[in-house]
Amino acid sequence: MILRLFWLALRRLAASLPCLAIIFVTLFFLLQLAPGDAVDAMLSQMGTSDDRLAAALRDQYGLAGPQSARLLAYMGRLAHFDLGQSVQYGKPVLDVILSRVPATLALMTSALLLAFILGSAVGIVAARRVNRWPDTLISTLGLVFYATPSFWFGLMGILLFSVKLGWLPSGGLTDVSANRDGFAFLADVAVHLVLPVTTLALIYFAIYLRIMRASMLEVMTLDFIRTARAKGVRETGVLVRHALRNALLPLVTVLGLQAGAMLGGAVVVEGIFTLPGIGSLALDAVLGRDLNMLLGIVLMSSVLVILVNFVVDLAYARLDPRILAQE
Amino acid sequence: MSSFLLPRRHALLAGGAALLAPTVLTGGARAQETPRRGGVLVAQTFSDLRTLNPAIRTSFAIHVYTSKMVEPLVDLDAEGKPAPRLAVSWESSPDGKTITFGLRKGVQWHDGKPFTSADVQFCAMEMWRKYQNFGTQLHRNLTAVDTPDPHTAVFRYSVPMPLPLLLRAAAELCQVVPRHVYEGTDILNNPANTAPIGTGPFKFVSYVPGQHVIMERNPNYWMEGFPYLDRVVIRCIPDAPAAVAALESGDVMLSVYSSLPRVDYVRLGKDSRFRVGTKGNEANPLFNTIGFNTRRPELADPRVRRAFAHALDLDFYTKNFDYGFSRRAQGPWPSGSTFFVPGVPDYPFDPKKAEALFDEARLKRGTAGPGLRYKGRIMPNTSEGIRQLAVFIQQSMKKVGVQLDMQVMDSPGYNRKVNTEWDFEICTDTGTYRGDPAVGSTIWYRSGIPPGTPWSNQFGWKNEELDRVSDEAATEIDPDKRKALYNRFATIANSEIPVWMALQQLMMSAVNVKVRNDHNMPRWPSSSWHDTWLAS
Numbered sequence: 001m002i003l004r005l006f007w008l009a010l011r012r013l014a015a016s017l018p019c020l021a022i023i024f025v026t027l028f029f030l031l032q033l034a035p036g037d038a039v040d041a042m043l044s045q046m047g048t049s050d051d052r053l054a055a056a057l058r059d060q061y062g063l064a065g066p067q068s069a070r071l072l073a074y075m076g077r078l079a080h081f082d083l084g085q086s087v088q089y090g091k092p093v094l095d096v097i098l099s100r101v102p103a104t105l106a107l108m109t110s111a112l113l114l115a116f117i118l119g120s121a122v123g124i125v126a127a128r129r130v131n132r133w134p135d136t137l138i139s140t141l142g143l144v145f146y147a148t149p150s151f152w153f154g155l156m157g158i159l160l161f162s163v164k165l166g167w168l169p170s171g172g173l174t175d176v177s178a179n180r181d182g183f184a185f186l187a188d189v190a191v192h193l194v195l196p197v198t199t200l201a202l203i204y205f206a207i208y209l210r211i212m213r214a215s216m217l218e219v220m221t222l223d224f225i226r227t228a229r230a231k232g233v234r235e236t237g238v239l240v241r242h243a244l245r246n247a248l249l250p251l252v253t254v255l256g257l258q259a260g261a262m263l264g265g266a267v268v269v270e271g272i273f274t275l276p277g278i279g280s281l282a283l284d285a286v287l288g289r290d291l292n293m294l295l296g297i298v299l300m301s302s303v304l305v306i307l308v309n310f311v312v313d314l315a316y317a318r319l320d321p322r323i324l325a326q327e
Numbered sequence: 328m329s330s331f332l333l334p335r336r337h338a339l340l341a342g343g344a345a346l347l348a349p350t351v352l353t354g355g356a357r358a359q360e361t362p363r364r365g366g367v368l369v370a371q372t373f374s375d376l377r378t379l380n381p382a383i384r385t386s387f388a389i390h391v392y393t394s395k396m397v398e399p400l401v402d403l404d405a406e407g408k409p410a411p412r413l414a415v416s417w418e419s420s421p422d423g424k425t426i427t428f429g430l431r432k433g434v435q436w437h438d439g440k441p442f443t444s445a446d447v448q449f450c451a452m453e454m455w456r457k458y459q460n461f462g463t464q465l466h467r468n469l470t471a472v473d474t475p476d477p478h479t480a481v482f483r484y485s486v487p488m489p490l491p492l493l494l495r496a497a498a499e500l501c502q503v504v505p506r507h508v509y510e511g512t513d514i515l516n517n518p519a520n521t522a523p524i525g526t527g528p529f530k531f532v533s534y535v536p537g538q539h540v541i542m543e544r545n546p547n548y549w550m551e552g553f554p555y556l557d558r559v560v561i562r563c564i565p566d567a568p569a570a571v572a573a574l575e576s577g578d579v580m581l582s583v584y585s586s587l588p589r590v591d592y593v594r595l596g597k598d599s600r601f602r603v604g605t606k607g608n609e610a611n612p613l614f615n616t617i618g619f620n621t622r623r624p625e626l627a628d629p630r631v632r633r634a635f636a637h638a639l640d641l642d643f644y645t646k647n648f649d650y651g652f653s654r655r656a657q658g659p660w661p662s663g664s665t666f667f668v669p670g671v672p673d674y675p676f677d678p679k680k681a682e683a684l685f686d687e688a689r690l691k692r693g694t695a696g697p698g699l700r701y702k703g704r705i706m707p708n709t710s711e712g713i714r715q716l717a718v719f720i721q722q723s724m725k726k727v728g729v730q731l732d733m734q735v736m737d738s739p740g741y742n743r744k745v746n747t748e749w750d751f752e753i754c755t756d757t758g759t760y761r762g763d764p765a766v767g768s769t770i771w772y773r774s775g776i777p778p779g780t781p782w783s784n785q786f787g788w789k790n791e792e793l794d795r796v797s798d799e800a801a802t803e804i805d806p807d808k809r810k811a812l813y814n815r816f817a818t819i820a821n822s823e824i825p826v827w828m829a830l831q832q833l834m835m836s837a838v839n840v841k842v843r844n845d846h847n848m849p850r851w852p853s854s855s856w857h858d859t860w861l862a863s
Binding site for chain 1: 367369374376377378384385386388458460463515516520521535536537538539541558560562564565566568569572573575576577578708709736737738739740741742743744746747779780781
């Protein structure tokens with residue numbers, strides 16, 4: 001079993017390598033298409049000019065040579081697991097990314113969990129009361145959440161809960177004016193994450209609830225549910241043990257597919273709530289033309305998505321043992 | 328992933344002079360109140376350059392953080408005159424080639440070592456002159472800094488250095504960091520560049536790049552009894568709506584350098600919890616510039632450039648589109664600056680005259696298509712106000728038969744296209760006046776600037792008299808002669824307008840009313856804040 005899992009993992013990894021290589025080369029040249037390089041970005045941010053500075057900076061950051069040579073050099077370094085230096089930060093890319101991972105991971109996992117749990121629960125309720133008022137209400141709300149851009153929710157949340165009511169902080173990961181540690185620090189971070197997590201979760205909540213509702217409705221008509229009922233299993237048992245497990249499969253599929261999309265959503269949410277995460281780092285890297293940084297982030301994200309999808313595959317097997325058996 | 332490509336919604340150098348703004352900052356006016364000690368002041372700005380060493384990089388985005396920790400030789404007082412900081416006296420030799428600074432005694436670095444003239448010497452020779460943007464230009468002719476004793480630094484220049492120029496520039500460009508930390512190291516990669524050690528009223532605590540800098544009270548500050556605040560935190564919030572929310576919720580107490588959208592300044596100005604205005608930002612006015620690529624034969628004709636200027640109703644623009652935050656400028660030196668002399672050539676709104684000038688320059692209607700005199704592109708740099716101005720120009724020019732296609736890019740793109748490749752017809756941007764024309768203003772017009780130098784002569788324009796006047800003025804030690812030379816400069820610049828300094832404005836601040844003794848000098852956001860305090 002363990003060995004099979006290992007081989008499965010290895011196969012997945014091998015299959016994703018060419019994909020990664022294509023992403024890298026495309027991204028490298030795509031970014032060259034954007035006019036200006038990291039030094040251009042830096043000079044414009046400085047708001048000052050100097051005739052000698054630009055050339056000196058380009059030398060310092062190795063931005064001079066031809067593109068193909070730089071791509072080769074980059075790929076060569078990557079083969080040694082070296083992501084290079086960030087121009088913007090003047091530090092190794094890996095260090096900067098690792099310092100930003102916790103915030104994004106906390107944001108994404110919390111939002112994903114929240115959306116998943118609430119979405120499935122509410123989806124089941126809607127399916128059980130199909131075409132009656134709870135279902136109508138839930139479906140309408142779901143549509144509203146799905147159709148509304150997340151930044152609007154974020155801004156309205158800030159307006160209501162921090163500006164008007166003063167209950168929650170308006171942004172950041174911690175209260176930088178206070179000096180907290182231990183439990184107080186964690187509590188502070190949790191309070192700061194309430195609004196961003198809710199904002200990010202709402203859209204996915206809407207998606208999951210609709211999938212869950214549809215999937216539940218479908219499963220409930222299948223023969224084995226009738227069999228379970230005929231056996232005399234109580235309604236809760238039918239729902240949880242028989243229906244839910246099967247209805248979860250499509251939801252888990254979407255969950256895996258959307259791990260990548262969620263990283264995109266994190267860019268917006270991290271921007272609004274000024275969270276020091278990967279999303280805002282990626283945006284800065286694009287605006288700053290920090291190629292090494294951007295490629296590093298893409299690598300990390302790809303690894304993350306591959307990992308999540310691997311976990312999703314494992315979850316399939318757990319939910320429906322037939323899947324692993326067929327492999 | 329498309330969201331990666333969204334333009335950042337920060338109002339880079341937006342804002343403006345609150346000529347019509349409802350309230351004005353009144354920081355420092357409450358003399359009867361007793362300052363309260365303690366408290367944490369959290370301030371917000373919109374950018375962070377990831378370096379905190381003002382001796383090798385100078386920018387608002389650095390000074391706003393470092394000015395609390397690292398001090399200049401000379402700063403400005405409430406009236407904008409040179410005020411002693413690390414230097415207490417200054418004197419120029421009659422030939423202007425030797426400038427002697429007397430340094431403050433009993434000053435300690437944050438690490439406990441004494442501050443001496445050796446520090447000044449090292450910074451000047453090894454950092455300002457070698458690496459610092461603008462410093463390399465200002466100190467180009469600096470040959471040596473002598474240190475006859477620990478509290479005297481003698482700057483020797485190979486050509487005369489006007490004392491007022493050096494003193495005014497010193498507030499930004501003569502920032503002193505410790506020699507013992509930098510000597511013998513790789514200066515550009517020294518760890519102290521992101522963990523500064525200075526002599527200022529606040530000591531460095533921590534820095535999270537792109538997020539915040541935290542500083543705490545320096546108990547050994549040379550100015551007895553200061554600072555009042557226990558801590559200063561400066562947060563970088565580039566997202567303008569987020570910054571407004573942080574200010575309104577009380578998470579930050581003040582927002583500097585026009586980080587908020589204009590419409591919010593108008594709104595916050597009516598809110599009794601805040602003071603909004605331009606006071607404390609007078610030292611560095613901004614221009615909205617309209618530049619012409621004179622390499623294009625049509626635009627090489629000054630009559631065509633003047634025609635553009637006459638076709639724009641800027642008074643209408645500032646009143647109706649800019650909330651009155653800006654106003655028409657009169658020449659390359661802002662009104663209110665030492666070198667401003669009224670009466671340089673101006674271009675009042677006169678569409679008939681514009682059409683006549685186009686005709687005179689043989690750009691008749693129909694030459695570039697039906698009813699069109701000229702077709703080209705207009706490229707705005709990134710900022711709230713600048714893009715809006717470009718749209719206004721585009722629409723105004725349509726009426727006189729000029730079709731301008733807008734090409735919008737982010738700032739690195741603009742820097743490459745306009746400043747390096749010179750691939751533009753008309754460009755609009757923001758230019759900062761740095762207190763003296765010789766620091767960053769004359770290069771907008773001077774010829775011989777290499778490509779890739781932003782905020783300089785991208786326009787391919789050359790005027791020998793102006794080049795000569797510009798060079799003479801940079802080394803002229805007689806203040807009256809110097810002023811006359813710069814007036815000549817302004818007259819040439821504004822009659823030829825390769826670039827037109829069209830609008831003038833000041834940067835905006837928004838402050839929670841609890842903050843006291845703020846904005847009490849003309850470059851306050853980038854000052855030490857030693858006397859600032861928070862009411863309970």
